[in-house]
Amino acid sequence: MTGSVFIFLVLRPRIFPMSVDTVISATAPLTGPLTLIHDADKAPGWWRSAVIYQVYPRSFRDLNGDGIGDIAGITAELPQLAELDVDAVWLSPFYRSPQRDAGYDVSDYCDVDPIFGTLGDFDVMMAEANRLGLRVIVDLVPNHCSDQHVAFQAALAAPAGSPERDMFIFRDGSGPQGQEPPNNWESHFGGPAWTRVLGPDGQPEQWYLHLFDSSQPDFNWDNPSVHAEFERVLRFWLDRGVSGFRVDVAHALVKAPGLPEWGGRADGGSSYGFPGHEAPMFGQPAVHDIYRAWRAILDQYGPDRILCAEANVDPLPRLANWVRQDQMHQAFNFPFLHAGLDVYRLRSVITDSLLALDAVGAPSTWVLSNHDVVRHASRFGYNGSGPREGDGIGPADPQPDTALGRRRAAAASMFMLGLPGAAYLYQGEELGLPDGVDIPEGLRQDPTFARTGGERLGRDGCRVPLPWRAAEPHNGFGSGQDPWLPLPASFTALARDAQAASPSSHLSLYRKMLALRRELDLGRGSLAWAEEWCTGSSLAYVNNATLVLMNLNHEPLEMPAGRVLLRSAEPGSGRFLASGATAWLQIDGSNAE
Template sequence: MSVIETNTLETVSAAAGPESGSPADDWRRTAVVYQIYPRSFADGDGDGIGDLPGIIGRLGALAELGVDAVWLSPFYKSPQADAGYDVADYRDIDPLFGTLDDFDALVAKAHDLGLKVIIDLVPNHSSDEHVWFQQALAAGPGSPERERYIFRDGLGERGELPPNNWVSCFRGPAWTRTTNADGTPGQWYLHLFDTKQPDWNWEHPEVREEFLSVLRFWLDRGADGFRVDVAHALIKAPGLPDLVHPIQDPEADPEGFFMNGPMWDQDRVHEVYQSWRALLDEYSPDRILCAEAWVQPLSRLANYVRPDEMHQAFNFEYLDTPWNAAALRTSITASVASNESVGAPTTWVLSNHDVVRHASRLGLPGNGPRPNGIRAGDVQPDAELGLRRARAATLLMLALPGSAYLYQGEELGLPDHTDLDDDLRQDPTWWRSEYTEAGRDGCRVPLPWQADAPGLGFGPTGLTWLPQPEAYTELARDRQLGVAGSTLEMYRTALRLRREYGLGPGSLEWADDLGSGDVLSFVNGQVRVAANIGTTPVALLAGATVVHSSVELPGDGTLPPDTTVWLV
């Protein structure tokens, strides 16, 4: 994949499509992956919470959409303190979601449909109900059991202060004090997230061996690979040094805390992934590792996708880039060049279960920082503008070479639930921020499948663990399927054309001949892509044929604002 600066369409060499032996032969470099958030995708048993049988019943819709793989957020046995990212047993399915037999059936059905299955792995922390953590609490200070986690004595005269000034990503301190068997205050344990999510000690060989065993367990059951949660956090800086600039709220200093703190992106974390890659390379057909790593600069992120480590790493810098032509061009160029330096593709993403959906995010005024959820009393997105921009952004993303991830429901144009009753919120960020940050519930609302069914067809009883906003009725899948111009049909067409024109394994050549700094224009093989990110229409190239557009074009030869087209 390469980025070439050019000024005219005529100077660009058209790619004829993927050839044998090209990157197109490796699905890990080009796949479009659909994220399933199990509790909100489809409910099979009617309890209002999505589950594996519900997913099985709807996999055909994803094959029909045209994706290559699915990624399942955690379904492991868990007390659900953080929606399953607090794992009590890495080798079992929580009864909330089904059984191991259900998982086996899901993999078999997906493979029959030509879909790969990627599962979430949560290696930075476990649940406090994990048997090893319970053993650590019972064994006491200095025991081998405690060495599997990060326990420390407190500071102060009586150990009453935390061991350092680190804060939790869910707000508040990153340390919780234990109670000894005799009722006296004990040591502290580290949790970069919720108090019920103690961090593993990845310096301990037993922890490393345990996770290699977990990987093998799921690979042997047919999983095609893993999305690795908080992949940049496993190794902490020696001595657990204080933050140089103490903060109470990570959002007040996101770059300093999330990117550069002593708990993130330590060089020795790559030892872990080299050992994992060696394990995956033993399996056939090819298996995948994808990093969730909020790392800057891009050169540091590229370290995770070196030839002997992971195959993909989410491009969160791109996700956070404002709707601005110059900013997007800079981000795309830097991303491709950085990954190309290590021979890796770029992995594009616009939405997931942790961020405000891009159909809402792009409808907010200005280009301020991305909010952590939107409440009823906050500034509300412009729904029409947000959806128009989201469609344009998606068509732009799907034309880029590399791999792309879609978040469930974005193919329907779903917005966040921005007026959710605060009393119904379940994200731990909500209460750990002392009820000031909405958190992630708004993007996790159950999907609408059928407009006229109870619960919009989410399950057989009409129950939904979070209420669906009114806007979801008209956006239900059955209202869009086969309807020209619908967001669903825009996605289906884009995914079909992406495959037909070989855009995933293609190349990127910038072009500047539409005469506007507000237009992002490039060539990938036979396809010319133009996105008008400005406020006024621009003239399209004469003689070019439009093969796809994010909205219906006016017919006067112009490209309207907030619109993307594919031309040949």
Template sequence: MNTNTTPQEAARSTPGWWTEAVIYQIYPRSFADSDGDGIGDLPGITARLDHLAELGVDAVWLSPFYPSPQADAGYDVADYRDVEPLFGKLSDADRLIAEAKSRGLRTIVDLVPNHTSSAHVWFQAALAAAPGSAERQRYVFRDGLGPAGDEPPNDWQSVFGGPAWTRVTESDGRPGQWYLHLFDTAQPDLNWDNPEVRAEFLDVLRFWLDRGVDGFRVDVAHGLVKQADLANWEEPQEILSGQEVDKPRPPMWDQDGVHEIYREWRRVLDSYDGERILVAEAWVEPAERLARYVRPDEMHQAFNFEFLLAAWTAPAQYAVVTRSLEATEAVGAPTTWVLSNHDVVRHASRLGLPIGTPRPNGIGADDPQPDAALGLRRARAATLLMLALPGSAYLYQGEELGLPEHTTLADEVRQDPTYHRTGGAQRGRDGCRVPIPWEADAPSYGFGPTDASWLPQPTSWAEYALDRQRGVPGSTYELYRTALRLRREHQLGRGTLRWLESPDEVLAFANGPLTVLTNFGATPLPLPAGAELLHTSAPLDTDGHLPTDTTAWLHTP
């Protein structure tokens, strides 16, 4: 008998909890406010954990709650080992983790290793130190170009708009070196060639693992290592590193050196009990490049943004699902599906735009407005399609209520640095970050005990409140609850997809005992004879056929 097994075979034979988990993203500012200041906090989250247990998710992912000047809503971290006073205290984080665990929920926290806040003690020390000093070696400082050094070291642009370099004033008052910030000026990039940086984050991992967290979602996981020569890049600067296979990768994204970092992190996590995980936020295409992040000795999951970006057509969905499953299967990893998060227009609005519309970075009042009814109909269908796929899935807070994007925010209340750094050309991400509604008739729709809300909530959101949907057949909330229950009962996350013959505008596949149909076409689709209808994203028509933009889960004999 041959007892030799490959890592891929071992991974298949002993699937970890993450391989089929449904994980719920909480954006702490906007989930629940316990003290009435208009900003969500950790005690507020703890008080609402029963909602997540009732919904049926397996784990929660918390966006950053660390001390921060909040230049980028907490993704500018000043201290990786404490809690921002806006959100509570370190003891509140401990209690949240424990209370989640008591409800069978695992906790994943955000880790932001590409950059720190400019308020971090390291960066303040770098500003006070001389060029070439050990303090500056923790970041990416370079001399400028030109006779006076007054031109940036290269042509890189910030993802948020404008140049990716800022010149500092040296301690003697003269213009000095430049530092790299792929995002905001308040987010200087770390130098991951520096052993001190690597050692620091290993210690940060252990700090939170010792406090009981079950894993880390790693922000900008594809950006830590830059091409050594910092070569110019004349293409548009976007966080997505997708390139055709035979084209060079951008020098700031998806460099091969990131993988050794994650192998070292994985060894740390594997030294703890309880199956702790690493999740890559890696905007990487094609799928084969993304799969490198989830090889057996690296990360456990990587968000499938190619799926999020795919057009709402049967061919596009078929292509992205097939490509994704093949790529992750090749390395023995699960595919991790996602439709919305804190960085993109909510899919209930995004799918209400005409098919083929480039993905907008926010929507303003004077922009073309989504068709709200169409968007929600397609969003419900897309969600049932996603939750029927094998692998893991992520939900973004409020999508279980069918929340749309807030598309009419007044410009003066916008806080996303993208909006300000592009002079308003990009509306930014505030519209998907508005505090969510819990109770239709309560102040701030139950977000907090007062009317205060750090971003204004639309008056139309009363109809989306949880108390208007709980127990109401056909509501989006009940759609999600039923889907999550059936997904678990039928073990769809650990299943295997098999494509079925179908008309051109229909996507059809089997997963375990279920047949899944999504009708993208205008013609209603007859259901297979003898099939038992288990769940559907919208009612069948009067003839018992599946209407357009609808997904059905069937049990066939």
């Protein structure tokens, strides 16, 4: 191969600068040729290799017994997260809100909603997190607010063309008497992205834009007053000690001038004839000026405060535009989340991610589950087609194989946690929780369900509350009212206390993985594909002196020589890796099994 260089791996391999197609040959037969993609990371910054745990407050722990999780419940269970050996927690929205979209419809960005507690409760939680050595990142929702926000209520009361309305995106309608929406944009939750308002006389007048629910009007980021307001919000929470912000739909704030028609997907993803980079409501160049200004504010508080973009853009190299040195620190890697267990797609996504982000000096940020997707313990329980993307699983749908899903989820998590860069975990994935399926229609709360007349179930299934203690009411989530969404019957056996007592449980595996990841410094490591083990049914890479091997064949796979550090499933015999399992092996040639 052109440009090939041959070296020997002895103990901890030394990484030399090489091109993407460089092949390394090792003396020991345990790895074969290696294709180096990514060098070890020497840049400063805790966030470059961190494991960050997402807390979805309403489903984490209910301490006051009203059926909804609260900040006091988070505080009570923070020691469990510190014991898991994560670096930080990210809190989904807890701000004042009518809760039309589970708190992503914010009515006051500088206060805590009473269902979660008070600002005093937040300060107590911050003190406990600091005591435990956990950083706290909070969600920020700058694209839209609640229709109950004081600024939007003022806009409704003001006339067309007023400064109050200019805080949002109001437009006259099209067609006779403006009866049609200003353009053809669709809401992410179904239906049009425009709602018409009534004037003081009760007559229909202008329309306002909402890329999500009609209760979530989009801000007008062409207005300097919007910039000033969110800079105030940033400082408010930074002054309270947070370590940064996960920025909701970070690619959506600025819209293309003139709001041109769009015939592609509502979420801006690429489709035939409509490449995602042309979507007029996403990824506009001016959005990066906003984040440059925010980065400057965070830098005033020190180098350890971070911004993480929820920027679902394609193709993947565009992600680098959000994490250049003067903008965001991290961006979620959605192509990795959506790659599933396709070994070819996984390899391509990982390679493209590391190359694109290395080019701008940023780490990749890996994730398998969050509050918007079916949990990977359920997604991976299908051998054929699973749930529709962006939708949940109902009792009438084909059901995943629970055991298969949990086994593959453990393997996928272990494969992910061996990768260099940062990783995000979604609450409950360390327990191997599946989605909740048997949710009565009357209890469903995702606006997608209502806006599509039940055609799409929405995301409630991945948001059901956590089981803490098997023998307690509601599995220890709360001792009072029924939880806001019912816990599946299967959660009793998966409760945290039951798993903590078992050395072979999903929770015990996560504890071992996270401890070993830190010990081996894998988050700061390198990546080279182990070509001999990259087949149609297995995938392997070397990170520093650790070989990470995932077997997706239907049969056990004989592993290379070397000391097995950890595996996600017990083998049939010592040298074989079970089907649907991942192993970490020491590759320095010593201590072979």
